[in-house]
Amino acid sequence: MPSPRRSTTRPHRLAAALAVALALVATAGGTGSAAPEAPAADSAPGGSVPAGLRETMFVGNNWDGTADVIAARGDYRRIGRVNVIPDKEERLREIYLNPIKLAFFLGVRSGPGEGHDQFVDDMYATPDGSSMVVSRPSFADVVSLDLRTGRINWRFPVAGYRADHMAVSPDGTRVAVSASTANTVHVLDIGTGRELGSFKTGDKPHENVFTSDGLLWNMSIGEVTTALDAPWLDWTKGDRRITVVDATTFRTVRVIDMRGRLDAFGRGDLSDAVRPVAFTPDERKLYFQVSFHNGLLEYDIATDRITRAKVLPGNPATDPDRTTWVNDSRHHGLSMSPDGTRLCVAGTMDDYATVVDRATLQEGPLVEVSKPYWATVSGDGRHCVVSESGADRVTAIDFATGRRVASVDVGDHPQRVRLARVPADWTGPTGS
Numbered sequence: 496m497p498s499p500r501r502s503t504t505r506p507h508r509l510a511a512a513l514a515v516a517l518a519l520v521a522t523a524g525g526t527g528s529a530a531p532e533a534p535a536a537d538s539a540p541g542g543s544v545p546a547g548l549r550e551t552m553f554v555g556n557n558w559d560g561t562a563d564v565i566a567a568r569g570d571y572r573r574i575g576r577v578n579v580i581p582d583k584e585e586r587l588r589e590i591y592l593n594p595i596k597l598a599f600f601l602g603v604r605s606g607p608g609e610g611h612d613q614f615v616d617d618m619y620a621t622p623d624g625s626s627m628v629v630s631r632p633s634f635a636d637v638v639s640l641d642l643r644t645g646r647i648n649w650r651f652p653v654a655g656y657r658a659d660h661m662a663v664s665p666d667g668t669r670v671a672v673s674a675s676t677a678n679t680v681h682v683l684d685i686g687t688g689r690e691l692g693s694f695k696t697g698d699k700p701h702e703n704v705f706t707s708d709g710l711l712w713n714m715s716i717g718e719v720t721t722a723l724d725a726p727w728l729d730w731t732k733g734d735r736r737i738t739v740v741d742a743t744t745f746r747t748v749r750v751i752d753m754r755g756r757l758d759a760f761g762r763g764d765l766s767d768a769v770r771p772v773a774f775t776p777d778e779r780k781l782y783f784q785v786s787f788h789n790g791l792l793e794y795d796i797a798t799d800r801i802t803r804a805k806v807l808p809g810n811p812a813t814d815p816d817r818t819t820w821v822n823d824s825r826h827h828g829l830s831m832s833p834d835g836t837r838l839c840v841a842g843t844m845d846d847y848a849t850v851v852d853r854a855t856l857q858e859g860p861l862v863e864v865s866k867p868y869w870a871t872v873s874g875d876g877r878h879c880v881v882s883e884s885g886a887d888r889v890t891a892i893d894f895a896t897g898r899r900v901a902s903v904d905v906g907d908h909p910q911r912v913r914l915a916r917v918p919a920d921w922t923g924p925t926g927s
Contacts, residue, residue: 548624548916550874554882554889555579555629556906560614562627563905564921567874567914571891571903575923579615579629579638581645586634596635599656599676603633606720607657607822611908617660620915621685622667627915628685630658630672637661637672637681639688642917645924649688654679660911662703662711664742671711673700680713680738682745692745698733702771706778711742714769716786716823724787724817726764732786732823735768753785753801756794760801765792770824771869773831773838775853782831782838782853786823789845791838805856810845820844821866828870830879832894839879839892841867848881848890850897859897864890871912882909 544550551574554563560580565573580586590596604612613632620627626648627640635656639648655677662671663685670685673696680700681693697715704712717732737751753767766786773782780802781794793803807826817823821843828841831853838851840858847861848870866885873880878891878900889909890902 544916545624547919549919549921551915551917552871552874552880552889553618553620553627553911553913553915554905554909555615555618555911556887557613557615557632557884557908557910558608558611559907560612560631561906562615562618562629563909564915564917564923565889565903565905568877569901571880571889571901573903573905574917575921576906577627577640577642577924578645579618579627579631579640580634581640582638582647582650586636590634596656599635600633603657608633609821615911616658617672617911617913618915619661619663619667619670619685619913620917624916624918624921626686628661628670630661632657632659632675634658635674637670637683637688639685641924642921643925651681651683651688651690653677653681654693659700660702662705664705665707669742671703671705671713673703673713675699675701678715680711682711682742694738694740694745694747696738697736700738702769704772704774705742706774708778709742710748711740711745712772713738713740714772714783716768716770719768719786719823722818724820724823729766732766732768735766737769751799753794756799756801757792760792760804762792762801762804766823768823770827771829771841773829775831776833776835782829784826784829784840787817787820787825789825789842791826791829791840791851803856805851805858807840807842807849807851807858808845808847808861810842810847813845828867828881830870830872832879833872833876837894839870839872839881839894841870841881843867846885848879848892850879850892850894862890862892862897862899868910869912871914874914880912882912884908884910 550567551564552567562577564575590600616630618629637651653674655674657675659673659675671682682691696713698717701716702714717735723731739749768786770784790806795802827843830839850859865883867881868884869882871880880891888904
């Protein structure tokens with residue numbers, strides 16, 4: 496595997512040591528699940544594309560403030576690039592003139608940014624493919640960018656001082672964004688940026704997911720930037736829970752604290768900070784990752800129980816010092832094949848990605864990738880696409896074989912990857 500094109504903040508990984516861990520082979524099989532009623536816009540591979548549009552993937556390059564647009568299948572070639580911070584000078588003036596904003600701006604840089612500004616966390620396309628909506632952590636806002644001109648259509652400053660993960664509604668008309676320092680999720684009209692509502696969460700809201708039954712799920716992960724990472728100091732991490740609200744009224748329907756569920760399952764040693772998640776197509780089971788853990792858990796929604804757990808291989812070269820793991824992540828990135836038979840896992844601190852058979856929870860080949868940060872399903876549903884934040888590229892892995900099929904270079908520190916649609920003749924903005 497080629498070396499990353501820039502250094503990372505972690506110790507160098509020994510290729511020989513990782514090779515020991517790459518000796519496992521997947522077992523075939525698994526059972527299917529029912530198709531979802533109304534899949535979210537970024538999780539509906541294989542759907543029809545309206546005339547005049549083409550299916551693509553948005554790749555957010557967090558540290559350089561750009562988003563690459565790549566093909567959603569095949570060779571995943573890069574089609575164009577969008578500058579998501581065309582107003583950078585204006586935003587920086589605002590920040591430098593406000594001591595409180597400046598303190599948080601520098602805190603984002605030194606904490607979750609690993610010494611870098613965080614300019615793009617998440618992005619989605621509007622239903623007509625005319626605009627890209629982006630959350631920008633360091634600027635604590637969400638903006639809509641015209642894909643033809645690169646100009647900003649609207650801007651929504653979030654509560655507090657940092658914007659994080661987003662989710663788009665099944666019909667593509669609403670976008671939810673986590674305001675991580677305000678313990679709030681805003682829901683916006685994706686076309687106008689008007690706030691439709693908001694709700695409170697646990698500490699540091701993170702992942703958001705709309706489900707087809709009219710609910711919106713938010714996972715709060717607590718404080719992940721302190722060095723208080725020893726298991727006995729877990730209580731210092733704050734209020735971590737899943738908040739489920741009605742996606743229309745934004746009233747809380749259910750609160751799930753995984754602490755009690757983990758204890759009942761016999762895994763009181765694990766953190767209850769739920770990170771990336773993946774629902775089965777029938778939305779009856781939830782698979783999730785937690786802080787500090789190299790593996791995943793299965794949660795039955797109807798019975799409110801954790802039913803299975805999977806520990807995945809650790810890279811022998813991974814530093815055992817938990818304070819060196821980025822934002823408390825050991826593994827960060829999870830997606831599911833459209834038929835529900837396989838999971839794709841990004842083993843962030845262990846420098847691999849792997850496909851897991853959902854029936855047996857047996858992992859496949861460990862595909863060596865550099866600090867993978869996210870996992871998304873390709874447009875045709877055949878591949879898992881992971882962002883290699885340590886090597887500035889994205890890599891596609893075949894769900895059927897568990898093998899790498901393509902890689903493409905992108906910008907500095909890619910994180911979120913989302914399916915999107917753009918005009919069929921689009922190759923990049925014409926202006927700024």
